[in-house]
Amino acid sequence: MQYDVIVIGSGPGGYICAIRCAQLGLKTAIIEKYKTLGGTCLNVGCIPSKALLDSSEHYHNAAHSFAEHGIKLENLQVDLAQMIARKSEVVSQVCKGVEFLMKKNKIDVYQGKGSFVDKNTVKVTKDSGEIEMVTSKNIVIATGSKPSSLPGITIDKQRIITSTEALQMKEVPKHLIVIGAGVIGAELGSVYARIGAKVSFVEYASAMIPTMDSTMGKELQRSMKKLGADFYLSHKVKTVENTGDEVVVTAENPKGETVTFTGDYCLMSVGRRPFTDGLALENAGLTTDARGKIEVDEHTLQTKVSNIYAIGDVIRGAMLAHKAEEEGVFVAETIVGQKPHINYSLIPGVVYTWPEVASVGSTEEELKAKGVPYKSGSFPFKALGRARASMDIDGTVKVLAHKETDEILGAHIIGPRAADMIAEAVVAMEYRASAEDISRMSHAHPTYTEAFKEACLAATGNRALNA
Ligand SMILES: Cc1cc2nc3c(=O)[nH]c(=O)nc-3n(C[C@H](O)[C@H](O)[C@H](O)COP(=O)(O)OP(=O)(O)OC[C@H]3O[C@@H](n4cnc5c(N)ncnc54)[C@H](O)[C@@H]3O)c2cc1C
Numbered sequence: 347m348q349y350d351v352i353v354i355g356s357g358p359g360g361y362i363c364a365i366r367c368a369q370l371g372l373k374t375a376i377i378e379k380y381k382t383l384g385g386t387c388l389n390v391g392c393i394p395s396k397a398l399l400d401s402s403e404h405y406h407n408a409a410h411s412f413a414e415h416g417i418k419l420e421n422l423q424v425d426l427a428q429m430i431a432r433k434s435e436v437v438s439q440v441c442k443g444v445e446f447l448m449k450k451n452k453i454d455v456y457q458g459k460g461s462f463v464d465k466n467t468v469k470v471t472k473d474s475g476e477i478e479m480v481t482s483k484n485i486v487i488a489t490g491s492k493p494s495s496l497p498g499i500t501i502d503k504q505r506i507i508t509s510t511e512a513l514q515m516k517e518v519p520k521h522l523i524v525i526g527a528g529v530i531g532a533e534l535g536s537v538y539a540r541i542g543a544k545v546s547f548v549e550y551a552s553a554m555i556p557t558m559d560s561t562m563g564k565e566l567q568r569s570m571k572k573l574g575a576d577f578y579l580s581h582k583v584k585t586v587e588n589t590g591d592e593v594v595v596t597a598e599n600p601k602g603e604t605v606t607f608t609g610d611y612c613l614m615s616v617g618r619r620p621f622t623d624g625l626a627l628e629n630a631g632l633t634t635d636a637r638g639k640i641e642v643d644e645h646t647l648q649t650k651v652s653n654i655y656a657i658g659d660v661i662r663g664a665m666l667a668h669k670a671e672e673e674g675v676f677v678a679e680t681i682v683g684q685k686p687h688i689n690y691s692l693i694p695g696v697v698y699t700w701p702e703v704a705s706v707g708s709t710e711e712e713l714k715a716k717g718v719p720y721k722s723g724s725f726p727f728k729a730l731g732r733a734r735a736s737m738d739i740d741g742t743v744k745v746l747a748h749k750e751t752d753e754i755l756g757a758h759i760i761g762p763r764a765a766d767m768i769a770e771a772v773v774a775m776e777y778r779a780s781a782e783d784i785s786r787m788s789h790a791h792p793t794y795t796e797a798f799k800e801a802c803l804a805a806t807g808n809r810a811l812n813a
């Protein structure tokens with residue numbers, strides 16, 4: 347079969363790219379090695395983790411705040427098997443949704459592992475061993491990423507696990523040792539801390555979520571401590587061993603001493619690596635860089651072989667579903683000769699803990715390092731009527747604006763519904779709004795978004811109206 351576009355990989359980058367290609371009139375096929383479509387995000391990433399985050403948060407609230415709301419419960423219990431079953435049902439629904447979208451857009455789906463034969467031909471090897479050849483004018487590599495580990499540490503998927511296994515546990519860990527207090531560690535660590543596990547974070551950096559604005563990490567650590575989590579920051583993990591019923595972790599503490607942690611499970615969440623295994627890139631004249639990423643042209647996302655594009659986790663940049671989606675649309679529109687644009691500096695980052703953390707633009711540390719003159723305005727959720735009503739008073743909004751022009755340069759929110767609130771900052775910054783612009787716009791009362799308005803007001807140097 348001859349196509350205009352073949353997409354390899356059906357994650358949010360790949361399936362969105364295929365849909366946009368089909369919408370633009372291109373004859374399109376998608377190849378996926380797994381039986382279900384949707385990639386990491388739908389199967390073992392964004393969606394299942396959010397399903398468990400929501401279930402565990404409901405339990406936590408039932409146990410800790412319902413009584414104050416005047417709701418009495420007796421015999422409250424965690425039914426982990428049901429939590430996992432509900433998560434699997436959600437995953438199944440969203441994956442079927444992608445299957446439906448492929449049919450609706452008349453995209454041919456090939457189930458099997460794709461590997462290059464040459465720059466226009468891909469061999470699809472099905473699970474049965476059957477082989478099919480497909481050819482295309484353009485090929486988009488959207489093969490995503492896999493969890494990484496540390497040198498000498500083998501993930502056995504029994505006691506030394508990744509996010510994938512943590513999404514299908516058969517028991518609540520007694521003591522979960524989380525290596526890496528980044529996004530996955532924070533999210534899945536909170537799931538199990540909320541439903542009764544002792545959680546210890548062993549993190550190399552001096553703060554959790556270290557790539558975000560430092561205020562966010564400090565506040566998140568404070569709220570995670572309320573869940574009973576322990577933090578071992580500035581600790582370099584050396585070994586992890588499964589001893590049968592236990593897992594033993596050794597790390598070097600800031601004094602250079604070796605410390606040992608014993609738990610029943612160890613979650614390795616030290617980042618993800620681009621996945622290109624089995625693609626036979628060399629047959630198409632392609633290689634990866636030293637970090638395993640496929641190199642692309644910054645302006646077109648073309649690889650060095652001009653009819654082959656790459657998007658999502660397999661290339662440089664944030665490993666985020668919405669970034670992959672933007673790139674999928676970008677490539678489809680580029681192929682038909684349009685001139686699309688992605689504003690990489692305004693891709694928001696969210697951690698779905700509770701309180702949630704959401705960020706867009708520059709951090710305070712980045713502005714300092716670049717010598718950009720800035721001013722900062724903050725507003726705590728505890729001063730907000732809406733937050734008092736819901737008992738969600740932890741967290742703050744921090745707005746960074748240019749000292750002279752007042753343009754908003756960064757927005758960092760930790761608090762209730764921060765994930766949704768950040769969209770206002772993205773729109774404001776895309777239109778290059780000033781902090782004063784936002785502070786003069788009406789925000790419905792009582793809403794959490796008033797905190798963003800108040801933080802903007804504080805950034806302008808005016809006094810907050812509600813604190
Ligand atoms: C636990 C977890 C939670 C996450 N939560 C979020 C979140 O809340 N928000 C967010 O933005 N991001 C989140 N992410 C990150 C997000 O999942 C990824 O950024 C996103 O899935 C990347 O999309 P992609 O299309 O590049 O690749 P992927 O989603 O990884 O999809 C790649 C697909 O390609 C297939 N494939 C690979 N090689 C071949 C081959 N040779 N032939 C055929 N098929 C192949 C794979 O099987 C896979 O289905 C999370 C990740 C994890 C692990």
Ligand SMILES: NC(=O)c1ccc[n+]([C@@H]2O[C@H](COP(=O)([O-])OP(=O)(O)OC[C@H]3O[C@@H](n4cnc5c(N)ncnc54)[C@H](O)[C@@H]3O)[C@@H](O)[C@H]2O)c1
Nearest residue numbers: 526527528529530531549550551583615616617618665696
């Ligand atoms: N909500 C979301 O958007 C979301 C959720 C989950 C995953 N993801 C994506 O998945 C990717 C992987 O997530 P992740 O949490 O594994 O990576 P991450 O990069 O967020 O965090 C990894 C953490 O491990 C630490 N670390 C590295 N080496 C270490 C060592 N030797 N000892 C101790 N700690 C060490 C790092 O300092 C860092 O804090 C991320 O890029 C993220 O964007 C996104």
